[in-house]
Amino acid sequence: MLVAAGRCPESGGAPPAWAWTEALRGLAEQSPLSPVHARLLAPLLDGEPAGTPAGPASSSPPNALPHGTSPHGTSPHGTPPHGAGPQADALVGRFRLHRAVEDWLRQAAAARPVALVLDDLHAADRETRALLTALAGAQLPGLLLVVAHRPGEGELTDTLAALARRSPYRLPLGGLAEEEAGRLIGSVCEEEVDPTTVRALAERTGGNPFYLLESAQLLAGEGALVAVQEVPQGVRDVLRRRFSRLPGTTVEVLRLAAVVGREAEVDLLLAASGHGEERLLDALEAALVGGLLTEPRPGAVRFTHALVRDTLYADLSSLRRTRLHGRVAEALRDLHPDRLAALAHHYARAASAATAELAVDHCVRAAEAAERRYAHESCAALLQQALDALALAPECGDDRAARRIALLGALLRAQLRAGEIAAALATRAAAVGLARESGREDLVIEAWTAWTEPTPWVAHPYGSVDHAAVDALTALLRRTDLPPVTRCRLLDALTYELDCTGTSEGRAAGAEAVALARAVGDPRLLARALAAQARVHDYEHDLLLRSEIATELSSLAQEFDLPAYRWHAEHLHATAAAVQGDLPALRAHIDTGLRIAEAYGLPELIDVGLCQQAMLALAADRPDEARTLYRRAVDGLRARGSLHADGVDAVHRLTLAIGGGRLREELPLVRSAAALYGPLVDDVLALALAQDGRIEEARAARSPGRPIAPDYYRSFFLVLRAMAVIALDERAEAAELLVELGEVDRLVAGAASTSVALWPVAHTRGELARHLGRYAEAAAHFRHAAEVARRWESAHWEADALRALAQLPPGP
Numbered sequence: 001m002l003v004a005a006g007r008c009p010e011s012g013g014a015p016p017a018w019a020w021t022e023a024l025r026g027l028a029e030q031s032p033l034s035p036v037h038a039r040l041l042a043p044l045l046d047g048e049p050a051g052t053p054a055g056p057a058s059s060s061p062p063n064a065l066p067h068g069t070s071p072h073g074t075s076p077h078g079t080p081p082h083g084a085g086p087q088a089d090a091l092v093g094r095f096r097l098h099r100a101v102e103d104w105l106r107q108a109a110a111a112r113p114v115a116l117v118l119d120d121l122h123a124a125d126r127e128t129r130a131l132l133t134a135l136a137g138a139q140l141p142g143l144l145l146v147v148a149h150r151p152g153e154g155e156l157t158d159t160l161a162a163l164a165r166r167s168p169y170r171l172p173l174g175g176l177a178e179e180e181a182g183r184l185i186g187s188v189c190e191e192e193v194d195p196t197t198v199r200a201l202a203e204r205t206g207g208n209p210f211y212l213l214e215s216a217q218l219l220a221g222e223g224a225l226v227a228v229q230e231v232p233q234g235v236r237d238v239l240r241r242r243f244s245r246l247p248g249t250t251v252e253v254l255r256l257a258a259v260v261g262r263e264a265e266v267d268l269l270l271a272a273s274g275h276g277e278e279r280l281l282d283a284l285e286a287a288l289v290g291g292l293l294t295e296p297r298p299g300a301v302r303f304t305h306a307l308v309r310d311t312l313y314a315d316l317s318s319l320r321r322t323r324l325h326g327r328v329a330e331a332l333r334d335l336h337p338d339r340l341a342a343l344a345h346h347y348a349r350a351a352s353a354a355t356a357e358l359a360v361d362h363c364v365r366a367a368e369a370a371e372r373r374y375a376h377e378s379c380a381a382l383l384q385q386a387l388d389a390l391a392l393a394p395e396c397g398d399d400r401a402a403r404r405i406a407l408l409g410a411l412l413r414a415q416l417r418a419g420e421i422a423a424a425l426a427t428r429a430a431a432v433g434l435a436r437e438s439g440r441e442d443l444v445i446e447a448w449t450a451w452t453e454p455t456p457w458v459a460h461p462y463g464s465v466d467h468a469a470v471d472a473l474t475a476l477l478r479r480t481d482l483p484p485v486t487r488c489r490l491l492d493a494l495t496y497e498l499d500c501t502g503t504s505e506g507r508a509a510g511a512e513a514v515a516l517a518r519a520v521g522d523p524r525l526l527a528r529a530l531a532a533q534a535r536v537h538d539y540e541h542d543l544l545l546r547s548e549i550a551t552e553l554s555s556l557a558q559e560f561d562l563p564a565y566r567w568h569a570e571h572l573h574a575t576a577a578a579v580q581g582d583l584p585a586l587r588a589h590i591d592t593g594l595r596i597a598e599a600y601g602l603p604e605l606i607d608v609g610l611c612q613q614a615m616l617a618l619a620a621d622r623p624d625e626a627r628t629l630y631r632r633a634v635d636g637l638r639a640r641g642s643l644h645a646d647g648v649d650a651v652h653r654l655t656l657a658i659g660g661g662r663l664r665e666e667l668p669l670v671r672s673a674a675a676l677y678g679p680l681v682d683d684v685l686a687l688a689l690a691q692d693g694r695i696e697e698a699r700a701a702r703s704p705g706r707p708i709a710p711d712y713y714r715s716f717f718l719v720l721r722a723m724a725v726i727a728l729d730e731r732a733e734a735a736e737l738l739v740e741l742g743e744v745d746r747l748v749a750g751a752a753s754t755s756v757a758l759w760p761v762a763h764t765r766g767e768l769a770r771h772l773g774r775y776a777e778a779a780a781h782f783r784h785a786a787e788v789a790r791r792w793e794s795a796h797w798e799a800d801a802l803r804a805l806a807q808l809p810p811g812p
Contacts, residue, residue, distance in 0.1 A: 001144070002030045002108065005117035008124040010306045011261035013345035015366075016375030017127040019118050020044060024101070027116070031108040040100035043093075043373045090417050092561045094374035095600050098134040105135070109142030117146045122154030126418075127375040129155070130601060133162040175207020184209065188216035197224045204228065210305045213291060214238050221245070236311045243312070246286060249275070253283040254292065258312035259324040259346075263302040271331035272324075326350035329358070340366040348385040351392050359389035364407070371414070380414035380423075383407055401438040405431050409450030416453035419603040422641035424451070425459060432472075445476060449489035451496075454531050454564050456571060456608055459496040462647050463680045463709070469497045474505075488516040488529055495532040502710035506536035527556045527565040534572055538710060546576045567596045567605050571754070574612065575712070578751040581791040587616065590754070603640065607633040611755040614652070618757045619748070621796040623656055630656075646676060648755075651713075654684060655756045658720075664691040679703045683721040690727035699728055715741075716750035719764045726771050738768040745784065748792060759797050760788035766804060775808050782808070 006023030015021065021044055033041065108114050118124070118132065135145065147163070149156060151172075176184060181202040185193050197219070205211035215228075218238055243251055256273055257264045270280050284301055287293040292308055293301045303309040316324070329346035332339060344366035347359035363386035370379040387407050390400075408431035415424040431447035460466050473494045477487065491513035498506030510533030517529035530553045537545055550572035557566035570593035577585035594609035596602070614629035630652040637645035650673040657666040663684075670688045673681045682703050689698035702724065708717045722737045741761055749764065750756035766781035782805040789797035 001113040001115045002027060003115045003117070004030070005119065008118065008120040008122075008128060009262065010120055010123040011309065013261055013342040015341040016125055016370050016373050016378040017044060017131060019120075019124065019128050020101075020131055023116050023118065027108065027114065031111070031114075033104065034107075037100060037104045037107075040096060041104065043097060044101070090371075090374060090376070092563060092600075094130075095563070097374060098131055101131060102135065102138045102140065105143055106138075106140050109140060113142045113144065115144040115146060117148075119148045121147045121149035121159075122156065124154065124156075124159075125375070126155075126377040127373060129159045133159055136162045136166055175205070176202070176209060176212065177207065178202045181205075181207055181212055184212050185216040185219065188213065189220045193219065193224075197228065200228045210307070211235055214242070217242060217291065235307060239308060239311045240315070242290070242292070246290065247283065249279060250283040250286040253280060254287055255312055255316060255320075256324055256328070257293075257301065257303070258309045259316075259321065259328055262306060262309050263296060263300055265335075266299050266301065268328070268331055268335060269301075271335060272327045274327075322350050322352070326352075326355060329355075340369050344382055344385065348389060351389040353392055353394060356389045356393035360386045360393065363389060367410070367414070376414050376417035377420075380411055380418055380420070383411040383414055387411065401434060401440070401443060405435055405438075405443050405447055408434070409446060412450050413452055416451070416455070419601075420640055421455055421457060421604055422643055425643070432469075436472075441476070444472070445482075445486060445490065448473060448476070448493045449486060451493065452528075454528065454568055455604060456568070457604065457642070457644055458499045461643060461677075462500065463677055465501060466497055470494065473497065484516045484520050485522070485525060488513050488520070488525055491516070492528055492532040495535045499535050500709055500711040501536075502538065503536075507533075510534075510536045523556050523560045524562065527553060527560075527562055530556070531565065531568050534568070543576055543579060546572055550576065563596055563600045564602065564605070567593050567602065570596065571608070574754050575752055578754050579747060581746065581748070581788055583619075583792055586754075590616070603636055604642075607636045608755075610636075611648070611652070615751065615755055615757045618655070618659065619792050619794045619797070621794070623660060626652075627656055647673075650676070651756060655750070655758060658723075659758060663688045667692060674701075679706055680717075682706070683717065683724040687720060687724040687727055690724065695728065698724070702728075704730070704733060712753035713750060713756075715744040715747045715752060715761055716756060716758065718744065719749040719758055719761060722764045722768055726767060729771075731772060734768050734771055738765060738772070741765050741768070746788065748788065748797075757792075759800065760785040760792075762788055763797070763801055763804070766801070770804075770808065774812065775810070776812055779805055779808055 004023045004026030006019035006021065006026075008019045024041070025045055028045065038045075105114060105116075118128075121128075121132075124132070132145075132147070135143075175181075178199055182193070182195070182198040185198060185201065201212060201215045201219070205215060214235060215238070218241065222241075243254070246254075253269060253273060253275070256269055260268060260272075266280070266284065269284075270277060273280055275283070284293065288295065288301070291304060294304055296302045313321070325346045329343060329350055332343055332346060336342075340362060343362040344359075347355060347362045351359040363382045367379045367382035367386065370376075370382060387404065390404060390407065393400075408427055412424045412427040412431065415421075415427060428447065428451060431450060432444065435443035435447040473490055476482075477490055477494070482490070491509045494509045495506055495513070498509065510529075513529035513532045514526070517526040520526075530549050534546065534549045534553075537549075550569045553565055553572065554569035556562065557569055570589045574586055574589035574593065577583075577589060590609065590612040594606065594613070597605035597609055610629045610633035614626040614633070617623070617626035617629060630649075634645055634649045634652070637648060642648075650669060653669055654663070654666060654673070657663045657669075663670070667688045670681065670685050674685050682701050686698040686701045689695075689701060708714055708721070718737065718741055722734070722741065725733045725737060741764060744761050745765060747761050749758035749761050762781045763785035766778045766785060769775070769778035769781055782801045785801035786798045786805070789795075789801055
C-alpha cells in the first residue's frame with residue numbers, strides 16, 4: 001500500500017487542516033498529482049510550515065474594504081468591495097476542494113491501495129474534521145483510513161457518528177497488563193522492582209504507559225513510597241519534581257520549547273533563546289536523555305507527551321509567557337516569514353502597544369490564508385485576535401474606527417460562512433454601534449452592508465421590530481448619491497429588519513432591490529435581491545410571485561454555483577407547495593434542500609430541513625418521529641447560540657401538545673413563551689388556562705382585536721385564536737374569525753412556514769360554524785377539511801374531519 005500520515009497539532013499555530021496537508025503531501029510524493037488536481041488541491045497542499053510559501057498576502061482582511069475605499073462603499077475605481085461580483089462562492093470552494101481530494105484518492109487507490117493515517121484526531125480543527133467526514137461518506141475502493149484519538153477529548157461527536165455509519169474496525173488501546181508494566185518499569189530502573197510495587201503502580205496508573213514511565217523515573221530517583229503515592233493523580237507534580245532536578249538551562253530551554261508548541265525546530269530555539277549553539281544542544285540533550293523530548297526528525301525536538309508541554313506552559317507566569325511568545329515571534333519572522341499561522345499565534349499572544357501592529361498584520365494575513373482553505377471558523381478566530389490586538393495599538397484618529405469596522409465586517413462574513421449566525425449578529429451590532437459613535441456616515445453604510453451571506457432566519461427576535469435600525473436604514477436610503485450596489489445592499493438590510501412585518505415598506509424595498517440588481521447586471525447581487533424580495537412578500541397569497549422568484553433564483557444559483565441560493569430556491573418552492581397542498585412537490589423540494597445543506601455543510605439550513613421533515617411526520621401522524629427531528633434541530637440551534645432556539649423549541653412543543661390534546665399539561669411552557677414573546681402567545685395562554693378550567697383567568701390573559709402579522713405563522717396563530725374563542729364562548733369574535741380564516745381556508749394551519757402543521761384550517765372553520773349553530777356551513781367546512789387532508793395524505797386529519805361531519809346535528 002501507499003502509506004501517508006498526518007498529525008493534528010495539539011497546540012496552536014498550525015494552519016487549518018494541517019494533518020491533511022501533511023498526509024496528502026506525503027501521498028503526492030508517491031502518487032504524483034495531475035495538473036488539474038494540483039490546481040484544485042492548491043489551497044490545501046500549498047502553504048506553511050515546511051518552508052513552502054503561502055502565496056501573496058495583502059495587509060487587508062479577506063473581502064474587507066481596503067484603506068483606499070471611498071465613502072460610498074466602492075473602491076477608488078468603482079469596484080464594489082466584499083464579494084459583490086460573480087467570483088467563486090466560498091461554499092462552492094470548500095465543496096470542490098473536498099471533491100477534488102475524493103477524486104484524487106479514488107484515482108490513486110485505483111492504481112495501488114492507499115492507507116492514510118491521521119493521528120491525535122482529538123486535537124483536530126473543524127476543517128480537518130469536515131474533510132474526514134466527507135471522505136467517510138464517499139465510496140473510495142482501495143482506501144484505508146486509520147484515525148487515532150483519545151476517547152472523551154475534542155469535538156468529535158459528529159465526526160465519530162459519520163465514521164460509525166461505515167462500521168469501522170475499532171481497536172481500543174487499554175492500559176498495559178501487570179506483566180507488561182513490569183517490563184516497562186524495569187527498562188528504566190537499574191535495580192529489580194518487587195512485584196508488589198509493580199502491581200501498585202499498574203493499578204494506580206491504569207497501565208497508562210506515559211504515567212508508568214514517569215512513575216518509573218520517580219521510582220528510580222526517590223523510591224517506591226514516593227512513586228506509588230504520586231501517580232496518577234499527581235502526574236503534573238511528578239513532572240515538576242523531575243524538572244526541578246534538571247540543570248537550569250535545560251528548564252529554560254524546555255519552557256521556550258513549550259511556548260513554540262508540542263514540536264520545535266532546533267534552529268528556532270537557537271535564535272529565540274539567545275544561547276550559543278553548544279549550550280543549547282547540551283540543554284536539549286539533557287532533556288532527551290531524561291525522556292522528556294524525542295527527535296521526530298533531524299533538526300527538531302518533540303515533547304514525549306502533551307502533558308509535559310502543557311505543564312511547562314501552564315506554570316509560566318503571564319509576564320514570562322508573553323515575553324517568550326514575543327521572542328519566538330521575532331525569531332520565526334526572521335527564519336520563516338511565510339509561516340503566517342504560527343506568526344499570528346505568537347504575535348497575538350505577545351501583543352503589546354509595541355507589537356500590536358505586527359500582531360494585527362499577521363493575524364489578518366493568516367486569516368486570508370485560512371479563508372483560502374475555506375476554514376471559516378479559523379478565519380473568524382484569527383480576525384477576532386486581530387481586533388483584540390488593534391485595541392492595544394496606539395491611537396490613530398479616524399483611521400482606527402475605519403480599520404476596526406473593516407475587521408468587524410470581515411469577521412462577520414467569516415462567522416456567517418461558519419454558520420455562526422448569532423455571533424455574526426452580535427458582530428454587526430458592534431460594527432453599527434462603533435460606526436454611529438464615529439459620526440461618519442460612510443462607516444455606518446459599511447457596517448450595515450457587511451452582511452453578504454443569505455440566511456433564512458429572522459435577524460431579530462420573532463414578532464419584534466428594531467425601529468431604531470429601520471429608521472437608520474430608511475434615513476440612509478434617502479440619500480440620492482448612493483451607488484446602485486450600495487443602495488441595493490442597504491435595501492437588503494432593510495428587508496431583514498422588516499421580515500415578518502408584512503408592511504408595504506418592506507415589499508417596496510424588496511422590489512427596488514431587484515430592479516437595481518437587474519440594472520447592475522451582477523448575478524450574485526441579483527440572487528441576494530431576489531432573496532430579499534421573497535423575505536418580505538405575502539407568504540400565504542403571493543404564490544405567483546413566490547414561484548417566479550424561486551424559479552429565477554434557482555436558475556441563477558445553478559448557473560453561477562451559488563449553493564446557499566439554490567437552497568433558498570428550494571425553500572421557496574417548498575413553501576409554495578405547502579400553501580397549495582401539493583405534497584409530492586413539497587416532499588421533493590424539502591429533500592433536495594436538505595441534500596444541498598448536507599453536501600455543503602450548512603448547519604443552519606440543515607436545522608430548517610429537520611423542522612420541515614418533522615412537519616411531514618406530523619401530517620403522517622408520527623408525533624414521536626416529529627419530536628425527535630424537532631429536538632435535533634433545536635439542539636443544533638442552541639449549539640450555535642441562535643437567538644431563535646427557545647422560540648422554535650416552544651412552537652414545536654406546543655404544536656405537539658395541541659395536536660395530542662395535552663396543552664393544559666404544558667401550561668408552564670406556555671407561561672415561559674408568554675414571558676418571551678408577550679401578546680404574541682396570549683391566545684395560546686388563554687386556551688391552556690381555559691382547558692385547565694380557569695375561565696376568568698383565561699379571559700384576562702387575552703388581547704382581543706390584536707392583529708396577527710401576515711407572515712408564515714399567520715394561519716397557525718389564527719387557528720389558535722379560534723380555539724381560544726370557542727373555549728371562552730366569544731361568539732361575536734367567533735363570527736369574525738370565521739370570515740378571516742376564509743382567506744387561508746385551503747391551508748394546513750402553520751404549513752406556510754414548512755415547520756409546523758396542526759390540521760386543515762377548514763376544520764377549525766367547521767368548529768367555529770358549529771359553535772355558532774351554523775350546521776350546514778360547518779358541514780361544508782368539514783368536507784373541505786377532508787379534501788385538504790387527502791391532498792396531504794393525512795389519514796388521521798381526514799378521519800377527524802369525517803367524524804366531526806358525522807356528529808353534526810341536523811339543522812341550518
